[in-house]
Amino acid sequence: MMEKACDGECDTCSKAETCTDEKKQEYEQKKLLEKQKALLKVRMGQIKHKIAIVSGKGGVGKSTVTANLAVALAQHEYKVGVLDADIYGPSIPKMLGMRGEQLRAGPPGAFPAVGPFDIRVVSMDFLLSGDDTPVIWRGPLVTGAIRQFLSEFVWGQLDFLLIDLPPGTGDAPLSVMQFIPEMDGALIVTMPSQISQIVVRKAVTFARQLKIPIIGIIENMSGFVCPKCGFQVDIFRSGGGLAIANDLSVPFLGTIPLDPAICDSSDDGISFAMKDPNSKAAKAFAAIVAKIEEFVNSKEPKVKPHEG
């Protein structure tokens, strides 16, 4: 018969000497989870707004949106943190020009790396020994890593924590949503193609089933204008984001055009919105950021730029 872990403290238990190793380990595991749960509550309680950036499908520019949103909010004087929850393909550090940073640890816990505009970032990328190193983990380890990132890191007082979720509806997105039940909302990033639209429907249902409000849909890589002759080509089609937002009764936040400058900026670790604020893409993005601020400010408590 399988026995459950007992409720006594191992170090004060009278049966400790005759107890099995499995039982002791199970107890230690239980104690660690309880500690993390308590810490999670404290850490997340110091953050006014938590926003998850999701996409059903990979490669739609979710991390680009997250990195640029972080910079835009930080420029508006908010205190911003980013959790790169893509354990297998972390790309936030590259996009914020923070590759090679180290995470420091002290008595209260580990500290996020500090990037441009004082943005605090935690990413698996900081913990890998080299570019070649893949994280070959099964789901439970991923869940454990995310729990640690959220609970054992000293995020401090923040106005915004942006969480860049990996695509899909598997362990990582599910864990984040369950660890932060008080999530303000989810931003959904998509591409105009029909294939992407099918997956967006899944992402919307996923958020709804987990009772996370949907801030809105952003259509990325929408239309391309030839820099030489001005001819517009919809490489990945166009308009799909708006159509699906209407169809699912979800706010549509805007489109970001396909622009080689965005890929260059991401590769160079600079925010495209900062690099050329007058570009069509930067202006489109600024309008989207305004809508996101409006969404969070419509909720209580009102967010104001953080004092100090």
Next chain:
Amino acid sequence: MMEKACDGECDTCSKAETCTDEKKQEYEQKKLLEKQKALLKVRMGQIKHKIAIVSGKGGVGKSTVTANLAVALAQHEYKVGVLDADIYGPSIPKMLGMRGEQLRAGPPGAFPAVGPFDIRVVSMDFLLSGDDTPVIWRGPLVTGAIRQFLSEFVWGQLDFLLIDLPPGTGDAPLSVMQFIPEMDGALIVTMPSQISQIVVRKAVTFARQLKIPIIGIIENMSGFVCPKCGFQVDIFRSGGGLAIANDLSVPFLGTIPLDPAICDSSDDGISFAMKDPNSKAAKAFAAIVAKIEEFVNSKEPKVKPHEG
């Protein structure tokens, strides 16, 4: 003390009446896994060549490459199957114009759906009730589904089984590689951007650690030519695939240009290589297919178009 499942048959065991439910369940589970393992060996033994299509990062066109490769091989008179192992975002059925197909089951097992050119396809998409339905599963369930797809489906005699893996190095890719240790090789699909290159390094190391030969790297979305003025714009940069292939001593199979016709074809469920065989993209793809055939034919036993 935790007890292990016994080795006796529950139905003939003298202790069955006093045995615990946990122990009986554990035994049933063990028996099912053994049955699936035996079936897996039989099913996979009937397939001459198994190729995994991988990418570290999502959205690089891995499914587009898989679907078009399946059509190209089937046009060369090979018998082809495709396992869509992307449980969370299955897109092969859409790309092969097979959405809404049903999987049938009979005494020997379940049957793959049959698509264009007699291509046999198994995908989570066929099992979902609607477009909105997300698969909200943790890793162990994904592993179980893939084991079933490979062992309990009657794939029959095939020359090629193409396995479209989800991005990353998590449960699904790991399970596939472990279930099919005799995999011929992995095709790695990437985009030219630097961000994608970082992730490709991880994919190569992943395949190497699992001792899967690497057939080569394909650079997708490489360069864009304005259809009006002919001006070339490298929207996602260009040349990164070749550079990384050289750097990692992996064969480079070729580039596929960024072409709106490819996205249109995928959305319309038609192979872009078939739709306009004279396009630059179709010709580039045909050259890549030739290299893949060369790779498998250099191995014993030689593959010939399947008789009958």
